[in-house]
Amino acid sequence: MAETGKRATARAHSNIAFVKYWGNRDRRLRLPANSSISMNLSSLHTTTTVEWRDQFTQDNLTINGSAAAEGARRRVQNHLDALRARFEIDAFARVDSQNNFPMGTGIASSASAFAALTLAAVSALGVQIPEHEMSRLARLGSGSAARSIPAGFVEWHAGDSHEASFAESFAAARHWDLVDVIAIVSREHKRVGSSAGHETAASSIFQSARTATAPERIRSAKSAILRRDFERFASVVEQDSNLMHAVMMTSAPPLFYWAPLSLRIMQAVRRWRQEEGLEVCYTLDAGPNVHCICRAGAADAVANRLRGLSQGLAIASSPVGPGAYILPAV
């Protein structure tokens, strides 16, 4: 039985997938339909403090200083239940979570949130577990959170069991100076969140071909990253994003995450690369924001061009980030 009565603060970074996670083979365990590849985003993070105390009579959750909404509270409670079961404790927890970026816009807030929560909660118990195990536990809260535990460039092995499904780093953050220049097309909350969306994936007649060919794209994307081959990287990243959105648009009911401006940006990015030689490619998660991936030296040019497409467009920008880590006690 683990020790309680302690607290810990952890930070985890958002991540952007280059080969996407969409659909689960096991919903309860969040075992994904296919392996995925991502990089952590240094500038976008969640900082979470967890305190376990035997005297607490219930779990308590604040997000960005306010009591959390019912849906978020229940999801965090479920995750704490999983951790209580794993570490054989009964105590409730006080959880305080701060995002430095807007939630529900397609920037994966649940990834950094559940990675930070898991690391803080486990650390507060005073137990040491391997990174693979931390990634597995984070996965139970939000699939893509598994990828926010290891550092830099990360592969999440789909696996066919809880034990086999975890993420690990395959290249350090410093390996390649990629930047994610994010066009914030909308700050509105998604009509259909990722968790609900994953459930519809299998209703598309295209999902099985997407998942069956994911291993090839994983190999190709990893190889492009390891060789720093931008042209090959761009081709597989855009293809994989298109494949996922094609599945979404052909699900029942169809999910259209692209906004008209998203499409305009995608087409411009492709043109900039293919006709003007600017090394940049796009990828979109389950939301309208367009993640424009480029080398550090091109980030300003990409941001300026994006602003030229749409006046007043908000832009967030992030280099490759570290894995989740513990912050000193405050």
Add this chain to the structure above:
Amino acid sequence: MAETGKRATARAHSNIAFVKYWGNRDRRLRLPANSSISMNLSSLHTTTTVEWRDQFTQDNLTINGSAAAEGARRRVQNHLDALRARFEIDAFARVDSQNNFPMGTGIASSASAFAALTLAAVSALGVQIPEHEMSRLARLGSGSAARSIPAGFVEWHAGDSHEASFAESFAAARHWDLVDVIAIVSREHKRVGSSAGHETAASSIFQSARTATAPERIRSAKSAILRRDFERFASVVEQDSNLMHAVMMTSAPPLFYWAPLSLRIMQAVRRWRQEEGLEVCYTLDAGPNVHCICRAGAADAVANRLRGLSQGLAIASSPVGPGAYILPAV
């Protein structure tokens, strides 16, 4: 040997597919990868006069009063070659073709053009052939032209041979008062025309699932049309359009025919139907124009709403049309 030295004028109508044709199983014979369903468009037509004359030393083609461009001329010559072979003649032809709508905007001008050309050319020879045979011959010029030969609501049986691949009517034009309200998003020429596009279809990992499930959608669309069940019709029509565009977007190279405004209109149409009960659905061919299909009584409301989305938007509108027919000599 057929008689030459005669002329004939034929008119054929454009058609809009509800279950789409995309990709060929035999490129030369234009045997399609899957069967398709369409309705003819009464307001959009091509009128073509063909004159065969032994004295002509070459084929001659004018489109809308001007000498045709090289690409169009060669395609028409190839089609005339096929007709010469079929009817065992050597004569060249003078062809004059008039469209009453802009070409290359995703309104299928090649469908009406090759249907009218085929009917006029055969009629000018003074021979009588069954409608199935006329449809087969039109198919050799442009796949979807096969569908502009029969009247009203039409099914093109994919077939696995020249003999087996033809279109026939399954409901008369008067059966259901559908109208195609077309948002003319762009008058620009397509960067990648349909013929070149068909060649790329097999490069999408999704094409085989699309074609394998087409027979279900054919059954469902035919049944919805025969029962005049708009809700079911809308669902299969939008799904099939999404499936085709998903294949296009995931081909190598990816083909994006949607403009940002196309996407905006698609999303609005869906909202009008699902949230406001307006009976309208969308479908897009290999171009950015959005075909909004509704009952005749809703056509004005649909056109007004479309104009409300985008000031100055050009709109073409058409009820269900007849098959190809011969015009009196002028």
